[in-house]
Amino acid sequence: MxxxxxxxxxxxxxxxxxxxxxxxxxxxxxxxxxxxxxxxxxxxxxxxxxxxxxxxxxxxxxxxxxxxxxxxxxxxxxxxxxxxxxxxxxxxxxxxxxxxxxxxxxxxxxxxxxxxxxxxxxxxxxxxxxxxxxxxxxxxxxxGGQGAPLVSVVDVMWLRGRPGVPVALNLGGIGNVTVASDGAGGGPLAFDTGPGNALIDAAVQEPAAREALGGAYSMDVDGALAARGRVRPPLLRRLLDEPYYARPAPKTTGKELFHLPYLRAALGAFGPLPVEDVVATLTRLTARTVADAVRPFGATEVIASGGGTRNPVLMEWLREELGGGGGVPLRTSDELGLPSDAKEAYAFAVLGWLTxxxxxxxxxxxxxxxxxxxxxxxxxxxxxxxxxxxxxxxxxxxxxxxxxxxxxxxxx
Missing domain, CATH: 3.30.420.40 (ATPase, nucleotide binding domain)
Incomplete structure (x- = not known):
């Protein structure tokens, strides 16, 4: 045709x-x-x-x-x-x-x-x-569906035939994954893992943080702030208590939940923290929740796309959470020929073609x-x-x- x-x-x-x-x-x-x-x-x-x-x-x-x-x-x-x-x-x-x-x-x-x-x-x-x-x-x-992640139909077509249990990951404002199979012959599954860049962006754009940073940031460019900060374990534990993470898939979320007031409520139990430490902790949160989400499915590779792939600290920490050099390989969709910055836009081109x-x-x-x-x-x-x-x-x-x-x- x-x-x-x-x-x-x-x-x-x-x-x-x-x-x-x-x-x-x-x-x-x-x-x-x-x-x-x-x-x-x-x-x-x-x-x-x-x-x-x-x-x-x-x-x-x-x-x-x-x-x-x-x-x-x-x-x-x-x-x-x-x-x-x-x-x-x-x-x-x-x-x-x-x-x-x-x-x-x-x-x-x-x-x-x-x-x-x-x-x-x-x-x-x-x-x-x-x-x-x-x-x-x-x-x-x-x-009766969640209306998301709609890229899952494209991921399933794209990853079909790859060995093991490949997982497609999008790191946008919200993270989402498509598990092409469950490792036991079952059907594919997709869901939002939680915040990708949403809370990191919120922390950087918070008025006090903008003042401390001289108004120079709207996001953590190249993970520079996270690299200068240190993860605060008590804050990380508080954030990981979010009930959304324990819900079964399929599930979706968004900035209706993960927004600046949500972050302020979590920070309220602690004294003032340097913005770099908050950003570092939120970056570790994203890496941890993504890894925790894919681990039960026996993922054999994670193929990432989206703006979060341009954050080297997030990608490094995600590799650590996935098991480091001996764990689950993390690569970007660029390695498979699909530009990571454009993957979602291409996915909707495919969805338009189908319709x-x-x-x-x-x-x-x-x-x-x-x-x-x-x-x-x-x-x-x-x-x-x-x-x-x-x-x-x-x-x-x-x-x-x-x-x-x-x-x-x-x-x-």
Whole structure:
């Protein structure tokens, strides 16, 4: 069948930038072949990022603010899509897949009741003239699922056939894993492990910390603060008492739980601590909770992606927690041909491709849904709605084809 160029748009729980990854996707037998065409990462402007941060839980907001954010984020996503089409696809993209910006994930007693991603897709369709698939998570929630981690279907296809028990790890604001098998012939499983960078970012952005650091940090760049600090065991034990970690999978979480007031409550039992020590302790927390999450499944390798992979201290401590040189190997998705900075955006390009062909985009054992569902809604692009012919069966595997003519990966 003919190849389709798809642009995946993603802004994660760190809400620092919009990633636009372009891929050429073609079905070869039962294998979906993905050729990366490049990534453009565009930061939210300061005003929009501040407005978004001010509206997220646990802050109170109003519908006027939500409407404005929905519009402005939709326009920002549209601008990113236009650039990606022109610069990465030579103006020949056939489909846009937009994750949007998650602003709330409604969970109670381990069950997800609703989820909200904003960034109105009509702005993207109007600007690009291409059909847009969006609103991926809600259908899985309606089918009884967690609505996350949706990248699990891509991970399962991608890791199928690798020996042992490979585990895909995403280190964004929230960490999540996909266990491709349970080591005993069972089905795959996926869940959020807890905070990835969320609490580290919160600690750095806390007003007193910003003052102490001279306002120079919005994140722990290259793990510099953690490297200068020391882990405080009593604080680490207090943080590890969080009940979420003991809940069975599938499970999801977000900044509705792991936010600055949560951190302040944990710190309240201790005297003033240097920000470097707080960041070091939170970095160890992320490494510990990820390792604790994958250990029961007998993981034979962990393949990491996401912004956390750029933190060498976090990666070093995660290797330690996984057993060091004689333990579970830790590598990045770059080693398997999938750029770690762009993996989630590419995953949503694949999810858009599946939806456009009428194919399910979930693995029920990973999200906890009653059934696999075709995800999202389609917003027409130019006049009429032209989608590929539907397929009757989904691809079983995903392979990455490194095209020598691929564009470089850029961040602007």
């Amino acid at each position: 003919s190849a389709l160029r798809v642009i995946g748009l993603m802004s994660g729980t760190s809400y620092d930038a919009i990633d636009a990854a372009a891929a050429e996707l073609v079905l070869d037998g039962d294998t979906l072949v993905l050729t990366p065409l490049g990534l453009i990462s565009t930061a939210y402007d300061d005003d929009l990022r501040a407005a978004l941060a001010g509206a997220l839980p646990p802050a109170a907001t109003d519908l006027a603010t939500v409407c404005r954010l929905d519009t402005r984020i939709g326009q920002a996503f549209a601008a990113a899509a236009v650039r990606a089409d022109l610069e990465l696809c030579d103006g020949r993209a056939g489909l846009i897949a937009s994750h949007g910006q998650t602003v709330y994930h409604w969970t109670e007693a381990g069950r997800v009741h609703g989820t909200l991603q904003i960034g109105e897709p009509a702005w993207i369709a109007e600007a690009t003239g291409r059909p847009v698939v969006s609103g991926f998570r809600t259908r899985d929630v309606a089918a 456009a062909h009428g194919l399910p985009g979930t693995v029920p054992s990973c999200t906890g849904a009653r059934r696999a569902s075709v995800l999202g809604s389609v917003t027409p692009g130019g006049p009429g709605l032209r989608l590929p012919e539907p397929l009757t069966s989904a691809p079983g595997r995903l392979t990455i084809h490194a095209n020598g003519n691929s564009r470089p990966f850029t961040a602007r």
